[in-house]
Amino acid sequence: MNKSSLLLLLLWLAVTGTLICVLVESRFMVYNTTSGVDPCKLNVHLVPHTHNDVGWLKTIDQYYIGSNNSIQGACVANILDSLVPALVADKNRKFIYVEQAFFQRWWREQSESVQDIVKQLVRSGQLEFINGGMCMHDEAATHYIDMIDQTTRGHRFILDTFGVGFDSLYYGRIDYQDRAMRKEQKSLEVVWRGSKSLGSSAQIFAGAFPENYNPPNGFSYEVNDDSPTVQDDINLFGYNVQERVESFVATAVSQANITRTNHLMWTMGTDFNYQYAHTWFKQMDKLIHYVNEDGRVNALYSTPSIYTDAKHAAKEAWPLKTEDFFPYAEYENAYYTGYFTSRPALKGYVRTMSGYYLAARQLEFFRGRNDVGPNTESLGVALAIAQHHDAVSGTEKQHVADDYTKRLSLGYNEAEVLVSTSLACLAESIEYKQCGSPSTRLQQCPLLNISYCPPSEADLSQGKTLAVVVYNSLGWKRRDLIRIPVKMEDISVQDDEGREVEFQLVPITDAYLRLRSYHAKVYLGNTVNDEPKYWLFFPVSVPPLGFSMYFISAAKGDAGSAKSRVDTFQRGDKSTIDIGQGNIVITFSSEKSGITHYRDRKNMVTEPIAQSYSFYTSFNGTDKDRRVSSAYIFRPSHLYSIIPEGKIPPTIVRGPLVEEVHQQISSWIYQIMRVGREKEHVEVEFIVGPIPADDSIGKEVVTQFTTSLETNKTFYTDSNGRDFLKRVRNHRGDWDLKVDQPVACNYYPINLGIFLEDREKEFSVLVDRSVGGSSLHDGQAELMLHRRQFNDGGLDEALNETVCASDKCKGLIIQGKYHFRFDRRGEGAKWRRSFGQEIYSPLLLAFAEQDGDHWRSTSRTTFSGIDSSYILPENVAVITLQELIDKSVLIRLAHLYEVGEDKDLSITASVELRKLFPGKKVGKVIEMSLSANQERSEMERKRLVWQAQGVESEEHKVSRGGPVDPLKLVVDIAPMEIRTFIVQFDNQREQ
């Protein structure tokens, strides 16, 4: 008798005129999806897409194969498997795909016939690759060289497989306040000039979406999604065509109110959507059919390219956007600035591998690429994947971070063999291609950072000699100071011509021996008891893209002069002491437990400076506010200074090459401040961790520099290691900032360095990996070195990294460096750019134990890959030198300076290409787009010209290097320009 609701339904049926009728005839529908752009209507571009994280909560392979679904139900193979028939079913349907790391995995599992179908889908434009990199790389924590490399890897695959190159469009998340402003001002879509130096020559049309990259609310059609499906079968209950059309039109009109021109884009899909592509297309087919039947707006299948062409055709002028979109707050109090430092060990490892990969590819080219044997491919792939915005960013689950590390380590292991072999071949002067296995086995020391290096620790007392091969991947001749652990103290160091080389022995302190023994146990699984006693320092000189050799052997005499003098401050000592015998001298105060002054004898500069450590405690969240500090978010509660412990007074190490101050800042922070005799800066080496966890309160550990510079809220941080962007505390260039988080909202990503300037001086700090940093007070600079959290902030686990040995785990310890220096105003760029490049590309060391003099007498002890008469201009770096599969060479030359950054070096430089390939006959040289997937001329020809609002002319004339004369082969490179070439050699095919 319970018919109450029945009656209501019946009445409703009577009203809507819907009545059931059973056993009706076939009602097979063909939906009309042929619509293109309609210039007279509001066009709703439906852009079917998915976003596939190349690792996040699951590893890349788990995402691909669809395993570990209890963590997250996601299988990329499903997406691509289901996509093909869905596109084939209707030629009007379109799709864009991004992450080539996944696409490549899928591609190689397909039959030839499926591959042929996909090729046809790409040719017809139904399937379009967007971004085209191996992953959608992070924007903050990535170095520009890595970004280029990972994009090139994806683009070259697409070029090789589908024969197409393409331009890129970028869309990003933006700050919630910025978004609100842009909605109001219809300025979500802009002309973006990211580089001041390159100006309009590097501008792109860019857009942020009203609702991130999701579909409008109610139009999401993933399997089992709860958006209302279009029910157009009149024979069933719930017929809702009119209702869905109304909702579509209303949503479009509302979006039109915040958008210029009569073109809107709906991003139809989100993370890991299209597990069964049919579910989306079935609904979009219906929407397009019925919405266009309705006629008020025009719905169409589209892609970003079609959309952009339509925007361009509107001939509008667009708001101009300069600089970047950092930092990003998702909501109030939710600044995504914690991840600039999250997982500092992974960030450091990525950076180390990035420099190594650059060097390894050079050596791979010098020896000749081996497609099957050990090569740099797996390292390149691992690095490419590690650029993902949940990889190097530190915003992935722990097991996924471990996966990236594992891949890098495996890639390194393979590249290490290649590097050793290549160096040995070059040393033994074995001809190219014949060098399968050289007689000498060179060893490298990837664990040098924990002072573990078995070859250098060897006992040389039985007439053995340790040959040290020092490789320089920069295009300049280079002098540097080597540091390796040794057990013996009675040794001598000789150069390749047998000349004695000055050296210094610095005792390895307990802090390092603890680091060594614990992590050797962790990495190697066994205990390493036989500890080295000293760090051996000695200067080296190495030609560009080449190596020098040094030889270490037992010495009979007393090494007394080489041994450092070690003094310990006495308790209560209030004296100060100067450190450094070269140009740079620092004054250290025992009373203040730190540096007080910096002096540059050459520049006659003396500056007061203080340096200290602190930590922020993390907001722990309340029942109502779960926006806690996490892998993503930085949300501090309080700042606590760490006062160096009086119990262990600082130690001073003195000697001919370096002088150091060692400080146990706290039980979990150890620091060495080092001044090298020939160095023009101060080097700070730190060991931070384990961050105390006993109170279960998250902590963000920072180091702060206090100077007397009058900086007026202003500081500069680099953008991905490239342009330095001006930052103003509590200020945004694009909107009036409401300051809810006065610390977190001023944090910026730092990949190269941060600097301050006032009317007279500059103060610069350079980093060895990606970190977050800021200047929270005038004259001050701050770097966040490490962080540890205990609240889940979206990963279903806290960012609480631990390291385990023998089943016992302790918090992660970070070892690293930063460097600082003062300059006169306008003169700091030279150090930042040149030394910055040295930090990125440290000297690569390889070791071989020899009987006596054998190697020195039989091998080539010095080598340069470029013409011996040539070095690269000081303002240019070779950021890629890589042999491709077809034996041609990919070379990228990067100008290191911005316009106006240095009075001498911010000028166009010239590189003689021929000199870079001595002994080879350079044939054809083709200038390519940055990612080397199309000729530059073709790209320039296709490039859309966008008009920016209110910009009459450029502030300065943008200069770009012109075409390369094929006879002269001299390449001009303007400030901040990067030029990419493929060089073919005349005998290339025969090689």
Added chain:
Amino acid sequence: MNKSSLLLLLLWLAVTGTLICVLVESRFMVYNTTSGVDPCKLNVHLVPHTHNDVGWLKTIDQYYIGSNNSIQGACVANILDSLVPALVADKNRKFIYVEQAFFQRWWREQSESVQDIVKQLVRSGQLEFINGGMCMHDEAATHYIDMIDQTTRGHRFILDTFGVGFDSLYYGRIDYQDRAMRKEQKSLEVVWRGSKSLGSSAQIFAGAFPENYNPPNGFSYEVNDDSPTVQDDINLFGYNVQERVESFVATAVSQANITRTNHLMWTMGTDFNYQYAHTWFKQMDKLIHYVNEDGRVNALYSTPSIYTDAKHAAKEAWPLKTEDFFPYAEYENAYYTGYFTSRPALKGYVRTMSGYYLAARQLEFFRGRNDVGPNTESLGVALAIAQHHDAVSGTEKQHVADDYTKRLSLGYNEAEVLVSTSLACLAESIEYKQCGSPSTRLQQCPLLNISYCPPSEADLSQGKTLAVVVYNSLGWKRRDLIRIPVKMEDISVQDDEGREVEFQLVPITDAYLRLRSYHAKVYLGNTVNDEPKYWLFFPVSVPPLGFSMYFISAAKGDAGSAKSRVDTFQRGDKSTIDIGQGNIVITFSSEKSGITHYRDRKNMVTEPIAQSYSFYTSFNGTDKDRRVSSAYIFRPSHLYSIIPEGKIPPTIVRGPLVEEVHQQISSWIYQIMRVGREKEHVEVEFIVGPIPADDSIGKEVVTQFTTSLETNKTFYTDSNGRDFLKRVRNHRGDWDLKVDQPVACNYYPINLGIFLEDREKEFSVLVDRSVGGSSLHDGQAELMLHRRQFNDGGLDEALNETVCASDKCKGLIIQGKYHFRFDRRGEGAKWRRSFGQEIYSPLLLAFAEQDGDHWRSTSRTTFSGIDSSYILPENVAVITLQELIDKSVLIRLAHLYEVGEDKDLSITASVELRKLFPGKKVGKVIEMSLSANQERSEMERKRLVWQAQGVESEEHKVSRGGPVDPLKLVVDIAPMEIRTFIVQFDNQREQ
């Protein structure tokens, strides 16, 4: 430096020999899925399947279209959409599909080319229909006629569409204790003889699965499922082929330990699985390939048919299973016996519609089927769907129950028009096919149960006559008592020949007027003020499959003699009183507030009897034990007797035709006990509800009969209205029952009735709908009439039915009847079977208001659809008489008695088919299988013969009716036999 887990992974890699290698060549795999049965190995039959509830948490249309996914993510269209390409992709893949209600929805949306592909898939055996009914009907709460009808509807569609008929296999859930026993004894698979009468002639091979109908743990591959996928790409991490093969083999071997023969079935799928069929087949392809490569067991794509053939080929003898599998406990304390009564209003409505549908199809045939106009199709479809195991069972969400009700109501509305038209045409003797719109509009009264019937309540004072057409859908001539509400008291009733008919007027009590006014408001949306005063009772006599007419008009004289005498017991009155002037007399005691004795004057039987109401409070659950009373589960805490309220003493109604005792048992229970002068039983009419909700404790309302029968724990309940099965309290025939729930574990579904017997007597109770019942003490019988719950038991809502008017809701009120009677031992079957059939098929009433004598003089006032000289044998019912699309007729004849049930009627009966079709020339008569999808001879030929263990010969010789002589056309029907024929008429095509 966080490389701890890296190292572990590397070590692990070294152990398993898995190493990454990038940029490898294509590895397109072709999996070998060709395997068939291997007689020498353990065969694992992978049976891909899905189970699609035809309504449960969502309505059938919501499930089909995939709407309302926030309740449950499920879209049947996805399943069928994705299935076709998955089967086409590999001809070895197989799939079984069940629910034709869904399949038909999908089928009519397909293009011809897809339909052709599906036809080919069915022909080749890749796609097999199993069960083949519109739904997978419930086993407990369904009447056998409905089960047959819904299965026929599905099977006929398959026959018409694919030209195939098929046999059915059934597999069910079974009690957890039973399952444990059967695992141990390898008796999950049995030869099942459900009917004692039909014995081996109706046995089937049946099996329960070790783990319900799900795949083994770890082998479930729904989109985003978390079973481990088979990762066989050596280039990715997580390669697990060997591990998955080991798991497969181990699972198979473990299952083999509880299974006879070397054939196992794995049911690969579960509820609403195969949303993207590809995900399953991709994994099963790999499993079959690698498991067979391994070779220890043989994996194959299979179907229940292939599996059953393999089982049969093993020539084993199987354990014999008789009777049914009720009741079912999923776990300890979790008896699925609540649903036997859940939603008693829906159960009542289904039963009412079932009987109406049977009658309507007869009238549709008599008039001639109209394919486009009003017909019985939508009622048939609605009824078919309502048989689903989450429909009539009452285990669906409220909005879904409303959907079933709505469909029944819409179907009824259409059938009502057909019935009225058909009766009018027959009355007006208009020729077949010419009768589009007869001049008389007959009205029916579906709300008679709340005493609402506008035509009978009409004012006849202005010379109007109310013609009452009384249709009898039984094959026997029938005398019965009609009851309709009237406003006037001065009336006369005449039969078709103008003879006065004795009648009685019984005042309509307040309890009914309240029911009427509230529910009229609920159903009709407006208040019905003008109340009828009396129930008019009068006896009718109607020919088989035909009607009689009666005429009611205003009478001048005094109707005093027809008015009932009403006496009210005085408070404190301790007298007893006898009710009934016919054979049956009951003694009612005011002191005991109820019946004390039952007397049958004809049989000279006098029996003490008590009848009362009680309720169980429901177990509310604890933190640790959430197995609460719910839509499914019956789990009582305490039993409370309901002592009739002294305030309102019982009322006695006396008159010539019926005598009644009215009792207000409590504020929410009202009862009328009625004895008709010509009736051979006591009728009890009850109004129960709203069940009090103020204490938020669930309640299960029961009525109990206490007799003196010495029943020794034994009682009998019917199986779907067909065989009566012996039940023994706290006992199972198949295993030693551990009694955890002494009440719930003894509850059984009742569709027809329950009876008790001892050495001398029988006591029977017949019901008007499906209910739960038991005998919890010797001599006692109990029916659960209504229940209301406040805890969620799996539906995300409680079974708390309410009825709302003007936005105010109150608990559901149930109005219904049951009947009881005593017999001498061995003589009760006749009443149970004959009167049971009358309950199922009540007389159908239609009304027409006429001017004076007009209709009686111009129309056919009596009609029978069969030969006027013929009536059906007393032990046979026409359970189907239906015109098919091709104008042939489907007729089903059911023997109503079991072997040995009645000394006279448990014998083979004969029906002269020709007599059932007077005036038509019977052409070809084809005996069909029960569901009419293949000829019976063909079915018998294909039927597998199974050997049951320990059964030498049948207990009694099974008799079945033999072939029908095409000239004589006399059908013999043995006890419990149902025979199905398609009758073609010689001029059929021309009609």
